[in-house]
Amino acid sequence: MDATPGQPAIDPPLLFVTFSQISLSGFGGTLPWAYRMLVERKAWLTQREFAETLALGQLLPGPNVCNMAAMIGYRYAGYRGAFAALAGLIVWPFLIMIVTAILYQRYGELPLVQQALSGMSAVAAGLVLSTGIKMASGMRRHWRPWLFAALSFAAIGLLRWPLLAVVGALAPVAVFVSWWSRR
Amino acid sequence: MDRSDTWSMFLHFSLLSFMAIGGVSAVLPDMQRYVVEANHWMSAKQFADAYALGQAAPGPNMMFVTLVGYQVGGLIGAVATTVALTVPPFIFTLAITRFTANNADAPLAVAIRRGLAPVTIGLMLASGWVLLRSTDHDWRSLLLTLVTVAVVTQTRYSPLWLIALGAGLGIAGVV
Numbered sequence: 001m002d003a004t005p006g007q008p009a010i011d012p013p014l015l016f017v018t019f020s021q022i023s024l025s026g027f028g029g030t031l032p033w034a035y036r037m038l039v040e041r042k043a044w045l046t047q048r049e050f051a052e053t054l055a056l057g058q059l060l061p062g063p064n065v066c067n068m069a070a071m072i073g074y075r076y077a078g079y080r081g082a083f084a085a086l087a088g089l090i091v092w093p094f095l096i097m098i099v100t101a102i103l104y105q106r107y108g109e110l111p112l113v114q115q116a117l118s119g120m121s122a123v124a125a126g127l128v129l130s131t132g133i134k135m136a137s138g139m140r141r142h143w144r145p146w147l148f149a150a151l152s153f154a155a156i157g158l159l160r161w162p163l164l165a166v167v168g169a170l171a172p173v174a175v176f177v178s179w180w181s182r183r
Numbered sequence: 184m185d186r187s188d189t190w191s192m193f194l195h196f197s198l199l200s201f202m203a204i205g206g207v208s209a210v211l212p213d214m215q216r217y218v219v220e221a222n223h224w225m226s227a228k229q230f231a232d233a234y235a236l237g238q239a240a241p242g243p244n245m246m247f248v249t250l251v252g253y254q255v256g257g258l259i260g261a262v263a264t265t266v267a268l269t270v271p272p273f274i275f276t277l278a279i280t281r282f283t284a285n286n287a288d289a290p291l292a293v294a295i296r297r298g299l300a301p302v303t304i305g306l307m308l309a310s311g312w313v314l315l316r317s318t319d320h321d322w323r324s325l326l327l328t329l330v331t332v333a334v335v336t337q338t339r340y341s342p343l344w345l346i347a348l349g350a351g352l353g354i355a356g357v358v
Contacts, residue, residue, distance in 0.1 A: 055299035062272020093242020119353025126331025129311030152305030178298030
């Protein structure tokens with residue numbers, strides 16, 4: 001997990017800047033941008049580490065990407081790193097949302113803005129799908145992980161069952177099978 | 184809306200943050216019930232608009248709670264909802280991380296990470312699928328989504344250009 005030689009040390013200021021970049025690029029959700037930055041550009045995490053960190057972030061309560069920021073920040077630079085990563089992720093969108101709120105209260109809904117949003121959301125759907133596809137391509141070539149990925153996709157995406165029930169039922173089984181198959 | 188309302192909203196959202204397993208969208212229905220139906224601080228339409236704007240603006244999708252907080256209680260309300268949803272889970276996550284960092288290679292910790300990763304990947308694909316179903320109304324926007332998938336999985340171009348393209352096509356009335 002150490003940075004490769006030649007890369008700058010991963011300290012709180014760098015974590016703040018990196019997560020600010022992720023946050024400010026994150027139109028339609030930050031996860032695709034987190035993947036792009038942390039796995040593809042900075043190579044701080046492998047595909048599998050990203051999926052594993054995200055899985056833990058989803059298991060814990062709270063916004064997934066904030067939990068990831070806390071875990072990654074802590075791993076590289078302790079409590080200060082965790083706080084720097086979270087701050088980078090939250091501060092800029094907070095200011096943007098305040099400006100958005102003021103504009104929204106003053107101008108309401110412009111048809112032009114609505115049209116732009118519909119085009120942007122079609123792209124956003126593609127970004128989320130692409131991230132899922134890329135993460136899936138890092139999975140082991142074995143039927144077991146693919147079965148669990150297919151089950152959670154079907155239950156949430158196709159059947160639209162409640163998330164808590166699905167994860168509550170699927171997660172223990174997935175962990176047990178993973179633990180049992182290791183021996 | 185006075186200070187005690189802001190305080191109760193802060194407490195309610197803090198409580199919800201601990202139930203937001205799998206992401207903030209898990210507690211979205213209850214947030215809506217609290218601010219719209221129970222307290223009438225904003226209309227259902229305003230809540231839906233806040234959510235849509237939160238999706239479009241840069242940053243984590245959960246930042247729509249900042250907009251909800253601002254609508255309800257101004258700047259203090261915005262700080263209240265944002266802090267309520269991020270800080271308690273942050274502290275909890277750090278506590279768990281500190282524990283697991285010392286036991287990262289324990290067989291159970293490895294099994295938890297390995298076992299849950301595929302479930303998460305399935306959820307990610309499901310989110311994309313649900314977004315696709317809720318945003319795409321015809322073949323042109325579906326095509327735009329598929330082109331996005333092709334470009335993002337096959338090339339290293341910044342997706343920001345695709346977002347800009349989507350906005351442009353939307354304004355031009357193409358999608």
